[in-house]
Amino acid sequence: MAAEAGEPGSILVEEARLLANDALPGGHYLLRLAAPGIAARAEPGQFVHLRCGPELPLRRPLSILRASARDGAVELLYKAVGAGTRLLTTRHAGETLSVIGPIGQPFDLDAARPRVIAIGGGVGMPPMLFLAERLRGTAFRPLLLLGSEVAFPFQPRPSTLMLEGMPAAVIAALPLAEDWGVPSRLASGQGFPGCFEGHVTQLADAYLATLDAAALSQTQIAACGPTPMLRAAAAVAARHGLPAQLCLEEHMACGVGGCAGCVVPLATPAGPAMARVCVDGPVFEARAVYPELFAAAG
CATH class of the missing domain: 2.40.30.10 (Translation factors)
Known part of the structure; x- marks a missing residue:
């Protein structure tokens, strides 16, 4: 019922x-x-x-x-x-x-930027997989980048979907995404075979650095993961001049906006404000969450 x-x-x-x-x-x-x-x-x-x-x-x-x-x-x-x-x-x-x-508020992507770099870290992977699944077969072209410092919850396999600009040795991929025709790559500092050695945001940064201005103008970032990873993802977006949406993780009590126990500070056009992650988010514009990073990037 x-x-x-x-x-x-x-x-x-x-x-x-x-x-x-x-x-x-x-x-x-x-x-x-x-x-x-x-x-x-x-x-x-x-x-x-x-x-x-x-x-x-x-x-x-x-x-x-x-x-x-x-x-x-x-x-x-x-x-x-x-x-x-x-x-x-x-x-x-x-x-x-x-x-x-x-x-909560879901991702709301910009249709003018069809290239979507979906970055997931740890238990922040689920929303990125959900997003990639929903985007397949649309005008959007998702690239799924996932990172973990423990064993991945799936058995990685070598990708058959080649990506120009991706380091040649980075071939580990999410099997389900491969079956969908959605390219994916994995990152970890644990030396897992075929994975990028380092943080998933570093992999995103390295890949974006290979794109020309025309490709970057069609690109946006979506990310979910622990707070340090989200800040790093916002920094990557700011460095490359990209819009980004972040799905925040926060401790919650009621989960439906009544207790205000999950508030975070945001920068809004009207000035500083507090927002509830549960119902005002969990997805927010990276520029609102980390305005200092975008201000520093110019």
């Missing part, structure tokens, strides 16, 4: 049936839920707020990895790093979870 929450037609509360909760490499888990109302509305960059178990009243926010209106299913990728997500690993297929979603 689904019930409305917040503005009519905006957010749903669903008792979602758990379809799968599979352990993956790197301490990751893939959670698949039957949540048809949320699946039909979800957009890349949005998240759900779910109850991990009856003994833990506070919900946990998880980015949406994939959503299928046809199947009525939502997929979430998470790591067991705290009490909530550790409890979530004990839940089994057939059980139900209370889920609120989809929550």
Whole structure:
């Protein structure tokens, strides 16, 4: 059953049936839920707020990895790093979870810039995969760049989609993206075969440095990951004169804008302001989040 929450037609509360909760490499888990109302509305960059178990009243926010209106299913990728997500690993297929979603403002890309560099780090990878899936078959041309300092939650394979300007030794790719025809490359400081040795933002910077002015004028950045990575992604965008949208990660309590526990400072045309990551975001313009980086770049 689904019930409305917040503005009519905006957010749903669903008792979602758990379809799968599979352990993956790197301490990751893939959670698949039957949540048809949320699946039909979800957009890349949005998240759900779910109850991990009856003994833990506070919900946990998880980015949406994939959503299928046809199947009525939502997929979430998470790591067991705290009490909530550790409890979530004990839940089994057939059980139900209370889920609120989809929550937040999704990515809103500029159609005049069809080249999209989608940068995901750690558990910031899911929104980038969701975005790449939604962009395939459109006028946009996504390039998926993913970074991890633990084992990737999927088995990388050598890419068959060659990219001019990409270092020749960097050939590790996300298999699912390859199947879609979406080019992808991986980065890590752990020496994984075929990966760029360093941060994923350094890989993006190196690739963008090979593009000419005409290509850069058609390029924009979308990114999700931990705060230091997002700041680095904004710096890359500023250095190359590109617009960028960042999907922020923040601790949350209510998750629906009531408690204001997830506010961040923004630079707006009207002056400094505070915004709630849950409902005003989680996607914001990089220039608003890190104005000093763009001011320094000129």
